[in-house]
Amino acid sequence: MMMMARRTMRRMVGATAWPWAWATRSLNLSAINDNRIIMSPPLITLDLPEIWTPPNSRDCNPLPQRNCSNLQTATVIDGKSIAEEIRSGIDKEVRRMKKSIGKVPGLAVILVGERRDSQTYVRNKIKACEEVGIKSIVTEFADGCTEDEVLNALSNYNQDSSINGILVQLPLPQHLDEGKILDAVSLEKDVDGFHPLNIGNLAMRGREPLFIPCTPKGCIELLIRSGVEIMGKNAVVIGRSNIVGLPTSLLLQRHHATVSIVHALTKNPEQITSEADIVIAAAGVANLVRGSWLKPGAVVLDVGTCPVDVSVDPSCEYGYRLMGDVCYEEAMRLASVITPVPGGVGPMTVAMLLSNTLDSAKRAYGFT
Amino acid sequence: MMMMARRTMRRMVGATAWPWAWATRSLNLSAINDNRIIMSPPLITLDLPEIWTPPNSRDCNPLPQRNCSNLQTATVIDGKSIAEEIRSGIDKEVRRMKKSIGKVPGLAVILVGERRDSQTYVRNKIKACEEVGIKSIVTEFADGCTEDEVLNALSNYNQDSSINGILVQLPLPQHLDEGKILDAVSLEKDVDGFHPLNIGNLAMRGREPLFIPCTPKGCIELLIRSGVEIMGKNAVVIGRSNIVGLPTSLLLQRHHATVSIVHALTKNPEQITSEADIVIAAAGVANLVRGSWLKPGAVVLDVGTCPVDVSVDPSCEYGYRLMGDVCYEEAMRLASVITPVPGGVGPMTVAMLLSNTLDSAKRAYGFT
Numbered sequence: 094m095m096m097m098a099r100r101t102m103r104r105m106v107g108a109t110a111w112p113w114a115w116a117t118r119s120l121n122l123s124a125i126n127d128n129r130i131i132m133s134p135p136l137i138t139l140d141l142p143e144i145w146t147p148p149n150s151r152d153c154n155p156l157p158q159r160n161c162s163n164l165q166t167a168t169v170i171d172g173k174s175i176a177e178e179i180r181s182g183i184d185k186e187v188r189r190m191k192k193s194i195g196k197v198p199g200l201a202v203i204l205v206g207e208r209r210d211s212q213t214y215v216r217n218k219i220k221a222c223e224e225v226g227i228k229s230i231v232t233e234f235a236d237g238c239t240e241d242e243v244l245n246a247l248s249n250y251n252q253d254s255s256i257n258g259i260l261v262q263l264p265l266p267q268h269l270d271e272g273k274i275l276d277a278v279s280l281e282k283d284v285d286g287f288h289p290l291n292i293g294n295l296a297m298r299g300r301e302p303l304f305i306p307c308t309p310k311g312c313i314e315l316l317i318r319s320g321v322e323i324m325g326k327n328a329v330v331i332g333r334s335n336i337v338g339l340p341t342s343l344l345l346q347r348h349h350a351t352v353s354i355v356h357a358l359t360k361n362p363e364q365i366t367s368e369a370d371i372v373i374a375a376a377g378v379a380n381l382v383r384g385s386w387l388k389p390g391a392v393v394l395d396v397g398t399c400p401v402d403v404s405v406d407p408s409c410e411y412g413y414r415l416m417g418d419v420c421y422e423e424a425m426r427l428a429s430v431i432t433p434v435p436g437g438v439g440p441m442t443v444a445m446l447l448s449n450t451l452d453s454a455k456r457a458y459g460f461t
Numbered sequence: 462m463m464m465m466a467r468r469t470m471r472r473m474v475g476a477t478a479w480p481w482a483w484a485t486r487s488l489n490l491s492a493i494n495d496n497r498i499i500m501s502p503p504l505i506t507l508d509l510p511e512i513w514t515p516p517n518s519r520d521c522n523p524l525p526q527r528n529c530s531n532l533q534t535a536t537v538i539d540g541k542s543i544a545e546e547i548r549s550g551i552d553k554e555v556r557r558m559k560k561s562i563g564k565v566p567g568l569a570v571i572l573v574g575e576r577r578d579s580q581t582y583v584r585n586k587i588k589a590c591e592e593v594g595i596k597s598i599v600t601e602f603a604d605g606c607t608e609d610e611v612l613n614a615l616s617n618y619n620q621d622s623s624i625n626g627i628l629v630q631l632p633l634p635q636h637l638d639e640g641k642i643l644d645a646v647s648l649e650k651d652v653d654g655f656h657p658l659n660i661g662n663l664a665m666r667g668r669e670p671l672f673i674p675c676t677p678k679g680c681i682e683l684l685i686r687s688g689v690e691i692m693g694k695n696a697v698v699i700g701r702s703n704i705v706g707l708p709t710s711l712l713l714q715r716h717h718a719t720v721s722i723v724h725a726l727t728k729n730p731e732q733i734t735s736e737a738d739i740v741i742a743a744a745g746v747a748n749l750v751r752g753s754w755l756k757p758g759a760v761v762l763d764v765g766t767c768p769v770d771v772s773v774d775p776s777c778e779y780g781y782r783l784m785g786d787v788c789y790e791e792a793m794r795l796a797s798v799i800t801p802v803p804g805g806v807g808p809m810t811v812a813m814l815l816s817n818t819l820d821s822a823k824r825a826y827g828f829t
Binding site for chain 2 (some may be wrong): 198
């Protein structure tokens, strides 16, 4: 490629008329017309589906035999118990708030469609709210609802002073404009932190977003509580979704890590990941990260939750099991610190949602 | 560190009360009080001055002797002539617009203080506007002006329908709140693209910012026009300023590069940079990037413009010379494609400002 680039340049240098067409062809973007002044295409035309090439084998190696003495065993971060500790702190604050000003935080959830995973996530969030005394309310819409119905519900919650946080459970059905709907959430109630203004403020030095997205915030909290230094460390984020990968990379950078973002179009993800001190895997591909991807001593947070069919296994209640992005058995031998799936990052996401909702209520009521 | 992290973890696992104080101490953030539920600090408390450790020697090696046959010589991107070509295209469009609807784009510039470099930049931008028929107007404030004076001027330009672009020349004097002032620029006229909502939309897949910041847009334009493929390539951005490093890394990612961001707190910048196919240097440190930082065949864009005192050199008119971040003589032997300083990225920044202003006017007047 480099050779070709050089040749192309040589041919072009000094030419009076620039051959506009070649870049258009190499980008293969039919939306571009040939008399544009700027060759850079609109960004939205660049968005491609994030399809990962599956590894050769998804089966992790079995656990090593116990008599192998030189095998490292990572410290497992107990996300569930850390999240419980945080929730217990939130519970106390909510009671103090109620006693002091007679108010409790309120969270509104909008759920569209009948996706089983979304229903489970929403149920868990509502249950968690109840346990800490946060008032919660769910508005459910059928799969075929209109955008206006969702926007109307949002508008009501935006105006309702007893609601401090509004959450639109993603993904939305294809026919709804996710961007338009998320933009309609009041900035002061955007407890998921997905509004582009929040993301912009998360990215920019000197600024503070009103809310940090829950999963990235949970990851940093786990690192800090596990005594992992972030500043100056090489961190690799695998995956670049708007809700996990992107804000996690931005947040790690605000904490002064040197961040690389690996995605489905990365040509050498294994090599790049194997140089990282901190790996945060959020690709959503079961067992993508093998032992060979990890530097010995790396800190590994696994955000992946891929439902894998285990219907033949009678010990699995629901016929499927949640699997992480990381081949846990292999990673255990190399990592210094690791999160399990489930019971690692997952519970932290819900705890951070409660924390964001509490913060929002405190801000709204001027309660300190 | 890893060992320490592991020991710390072991001590903590299973403890009923979390020792809140240690993380606060290790972060050394006096702003944190000890009864917080969440250990993660406010992001703004993390912002540190970006101080680069200077390289051992700032003197580049001299040019190699001509009879060394195995030395590569990079193709030099002529940013000046590419920018001229773009400006000529803008000139034509402005004339077509004027002929068709009787209007020309308008750019308003706000300049605060007497910084010589800022005055030069503004003068160049105004001159460039004139050359392509864009109406321009500058409001100058003394160093000691108030925030309200600047905000009032902004408000007037926001309401003035003949103004399509507003630019606040940075940096502002310390006593002015840069964030507050940039936030006051109408989104539809934010031709610098520095509003956090624009940055959020630049970062997020599925979204399109109204304006892409000029220098990053100029860099991508140079890459596309030089036939450099971006998708799947390893790109390193050196520097993470809100106006160059950050938006450049976000834009490269939207173009599907695998991006790593190197900054002043990166421990091994040389090693990370030496693995990159594309290097964009925007640290603002003369000769930071030596030949040893570059992989043979790398594409190198140098955004740095450091004024270096050359008052002893009678050939330099102003007593100083602009130097890039890249040790040009060394990089020439390794890179496949390179931009010079001056005459590389710099002219593209101004061209992109004109392009953004033209786009804004077209949008405002519905002119296609």
